[in-house]
Amino acid sequence: MKPKLTISLTNLQKTLLLTLHGKALESERQNSILNDHYAAQAIQQIDFDFSRFRLSRNAVIALAIRAKVLDQWTEQFLGRYKQANVVHIGCGLDSRYFRLNPSAEVAWWEVDYPEVISLREKIYQQRPGYRQLGTNILGEDWLKEIRPDVPTMVVAEGVLPYFTEEAATMFLAYIVSHFNAGQIAFDAYNCWGVRWLNQLPIMRQTHEKLHWAVDDPRRLETDVPQMRLRVENTNGIPEFVQRAGFWTRTAFRMSRRIAPLRRMGQLLLYDFGHL
Numbered sequence: 001m002k003p004k005l006t007i008s009l010t011n012l013q014k015t016l017l018l019t020l021h022g023k024a025l026e027s028e029r030q031n032s033i034l035n036d037h038y039a040a041q042a043i044q045q046i047d048f049d050f051s052r053f054r055l056s057r058n059a060v061i062a063l064a065i066r067a068k069v070l071d072q073w074t075e076q077f078l079g080r081y082k083q084a085n086v087v088h089i090g091c092g093l094d095s096r097y098f099r100l101n102p103s104a105e106v107a108w109w110e111v112d113y114p115e116v117i118s119l120r121e122k123i124y125q126q127r128p129g130y131r132q133l134g135t136n137i138l139g140e141d142w143l144k145e146i147r148p149d150v151p152t153m154v155v156a157e158g159v160l161p162y163f164t165e166e167a168a169t170m171f172l173a174y175i176v177s178h179f180n181a182g183q184i185a186f187d188a189y190n191c192w193g194v195r196w197l198n199q200l201p202i203m204r205q206t207h208e209k210l211h212w213a214v215d216d217p218r219r220l221e222t223d224v225p226q227m228r229l230r231v232e233n234t235n236g237i238p239e240f241v242q243r244a245g246f247w248t249r250t251a252f253r254m255s256r257r258i259a260p261l262r263r264m265g266q267l268l269l270y271d272f273g274h275l
Contacts, residue, residue, distance in 0.1 A: 004047035005122055011207045012162065013116055016092030018206060019158055021050045022063035023094075033064040033240050034071075038095035042123050052205070058244045059202060062265075065236040066187055069267045070155055071099060073185045073231075077153040078102055085152040085182070087111060087175075089137055090159030093120060097130060104128035109146055111137060138167060143178045151275060152182035160186050161194065161210040168212045169223050176226040181273025183230065188214035193264035215260075217268050231269040234262045 009016075024039040026032055043050055055063075074096065078084060083105045088096060091110040102108060106129050110120060114134030121132060135142040137159075146152075154175055160168050175184060189197060191213040198209050214220070217232050235241070235256070242249065255261035 002045075005045055005119065006047050007119060009115055009119075013113055015158065015162075015206050015208060016094075016112075016116065017046075017048060017050065018053050018055075018202070019063055020093045021053050022055050022060050023067060025055060026060045026064040029060075033061070033068050033237075033243075034099070036067075036095055036099060038098050038124075039093075042093050042095070045123055046119075053202070054205075055202065061240065061243050062236075065240050066267065067094070067096070067157065068237060068240070069233060070157055070185055070187075071096060073183070073269055074153055074155055075100055077151070077183055078106060081151040082106075084150055085109065085146060085179070087146060087152060087154045089154060089156035089175075091120070092116060092158075093123065094157065095124070096155070097127075098124065102129070107131065107147070107150075109133055111135065111142070138163075138171060143174070146178075148179045150180075152179040154179075154182065154184040156184070156186040158187065161189055161212050162208065163212050165212050169220075172220070172227065173224045176224060176272040179273065181275045183269060183271055183275075184227070185267070185269045188212070188217070188266045188268055190215045190260060190263040190266070192260055196264065214266065214268070215263065217266065220270070226272045227270040228272070229268070230271050231267075233267040233269075234265065236265075236267075 020039050020042060023034055023036045024043050027034050027036040027040055074086060086106060086108045088110050091112050097108050108130050110132045113136065117132045117134035133142060133145060163171065189210065194210045194213045197203055217229050220227055221229060
């Protein structure tokens with residue numbers, strides 16, 4: 001039997017194991033949202049006790065819905081632009097590339113810390129057009145590796161909320177100033193959502209906290225003038241939200257009427273440049 005892979009990651013980097021575990025669990029369910037058998041295969045290769053993550057049914061569904069929306073936006077972008085970049089920021093061990101299976105005309109970049117990319121390289125197979133870049137994403141100059149003159153889809157899942165507001169704004173400005181045109185998609189939470197999530201046992205297990213709160217997605221159009229809000233999704237995917245527990249569904253439905261509650265969790269899509 002092939003020995004399992006040992007890991008040496010910081011607490012922040014280990015949050016990727018939490019999301020990987022959630023996607024694997026959801027994909028074992030009947031009528032799975034993600035059908036992410038790649039996540040299940042990855043878990044089998046890693047020497048780590050994933051049972052320490054006590055993920056509730058609702059948390060597993062929420063993780064899957066978040067990933068599915070970002071998958072759909074990326075797929076729609078690639079449906080419009082056959083030759084394109086996809087820059088997957090803070091990719092962790094996510095299998096979005098393999099779930100979507102883009103053509104070799106797409107230059108797909110997985111970007112994360114060198115330790116994470118080293119682990120990815122041992123788990124996922126290389127394919128034409130598939131590139132992996134180990135770097136500190138808050139550092140400078142790494143974007144020079146990626147050509148700026150083709151339509152570019154930037155995806156960041158479970159990454160930006162860990163930044164400070166200043167770091168998040170500077171990072172977004174850095175990204176959109178490099179490329180001629182494209183879209184950027186990410187998850188965000190308002191101040192209520194950040195406070196609530198930081199109190200959850202699942203977050204305390206990671207020994208990390210969320211910091212950046214987005215109370216009004218339109219404000220980013222002022223903070224980063226190149227960005228134009230295209231979609232503010234606070235509803236997830238309604239047909240899948242119905243799979244959550246009764247009280248969660250009830251609270252979710254009631255919260256739709258109050259903006260601060262509705263924006264506790266958001267999926268945001270912005271355009272930049274001239275598509």
